[in-house]
Amino acid sequence: MEEYDKIINKIKDINPVEPGADLTPNIMHTINRINERHYARIGKRVFLPIKDLFATTPTKEECVMSFILMGVFYLIFGLILLFFIKSAPANSEMNIWLKSQSPVFILVALWLTVLGSAVWFRGRKAVQFARWGLVIYILIFVVSTMVMSSSGKFALMLGAGLSICALLTGISLDISIEKYGYASNVSKG
Amino acid sequence: MDQKTEAEIVARVLKGDRHAYALLVEEYKSPIYNLAYRMTGNSADADDLTQETFIRAYKYLWRYDSQRKFFTWLYTISFNIIKSHIKKNKMNAKQISEKDILSLDQNNLSPEARLIEDQEISSLMLLVPEKIRILLIMKYHQEFSFEEIAQITGQSVSAIKMSIYRGLDLLKKMIKD
Numbered sequence: 001m002e003e004y005d006k007i008i009n010k011i012k013d014i015n016p017v018e019p020g021a022d023l024t025p026n027i028m029h030t031i032n033r034i035n036e037r038h039y040a041r042i043g044k045r046v047f048l049p050i051k052d053l054f055a056t057t058p059t060k061e062e063c064v065m066s067f068i069l070m071g072v073f074y075l076i077f078g079l080i081l082l083f084f085i086k087s088a089p090a091n092s093e094m095n096i097w098l099k100s101q102s103p104v105f106i107l108v109a110l111w112l113t114v115l116g117s118a119v120w121f122r123g124r125k126a127v128q129f130a131r132w133g134l135v136i137y138i139l140i141f142v143v144s145t146m147v148m149s150s151s152g153k154f155a156l157m158l159g160a161g162l163s164i165c166a167l168l169t170g171i172s173l174d175i176s177i178e179k180y181g182y183a184s185n186v187s188k189g
Numbered sequence: 190m191d192q193k194t195e196a197e198i199v200a201r202v203l204k205g206d207r208h209a210y211a212l213l214v215e216e217y218k219s220p221i222y223n224l225a226y227r228m229t230g231n232s233a234d235a236d237d238l239t240q241e242t243f244i245r246a247y248k249y250l251w252r253y254d255s256q257r258k259f260f261t262w263l264y265t266i267s268f269n270i271i272k273s274h275i276k277k278n279k280m281n282a283k284q285i286s287e288k289d290i291l292s293l294d295q296n297n298l299s300p301e302a303r304l305i306e307d308q309e310i311s312s313l314m315l316l317v318p319e320k321i322r323i324l325l326i327m328k329y330h331q332e333f334s335f336e337e338i339a340q341i342t343g344q345s346v347s348a349i350k351m352s353i354y355r356g357l358d359l360l361k362k363m364i365k366d
Binding site: 007008010011024 | 244
């Protein structure tokens, strides 16, 4: 390498350039815009593009809100199936599936509420519990699909669809709770 | 700034004290800016790329492993941003091919080549392929170890040494000692 010493020294001697004085204020200004009040963020999160949604670290309140909103969604869906869907012919494949799914939805709604409440009351200590709880949440739909698959193709297709939805929402909730847990752990030192 | 202080600042930022992030920006803006400047050759791009680096680092701060040096992690982000910027802007157009450089090795240098010969090293560096140039800057201008460069770029130490040797060789041919 001695033959290159002159070049190496020339590279080492290149004068460093100084960034403009407004660089730090500009960066901090952009960061302040990212950090809106968290209540505004909760609302905005719903409309965020996926990449931005996963790029920010959620707060405890946002995590709890995600669990509760998901729970409310399943509860409403379960109640609709239980009380309002009556048009399916009795003993038809569809009717059997609809009747069987409403308790599943209500069970899932309660389970997600339990998970959200655990995070709310126990904070980062409940992160592992919530993550395993999400595995159970996904498994409820998978098992339900396997049980109902004997009822016919209709039940199998809807069950598979619901399982995929549960998997995607489960992963999304898991990413949020993991990020929240990691941020809390780091801040605790 | 030592690793412990860095981890403490990161923890404060993750806890919600976003103003603490300014300490990290102040500490590292200069080397990041310099890397961007030496890679793009203009201050406006260097400014944008430095800002983008710090903003992306802030967004993904939760991913930072406090066992690792913050600066190395930040550099990895910067390295990727600069790489994609160069790719996007087709900066390769500014470079000369290896064949052109080899032709400089001949004795019958054209007036243009002689002009190149007289250029400052920083101008000549812009003619080195960006993949090699970034390694030369990190190694000799910013004095990173081979291991640190390997960590930042994801390449093996031997591959980095090879590229750096190649870069030095290209510069030597351009300077024509």
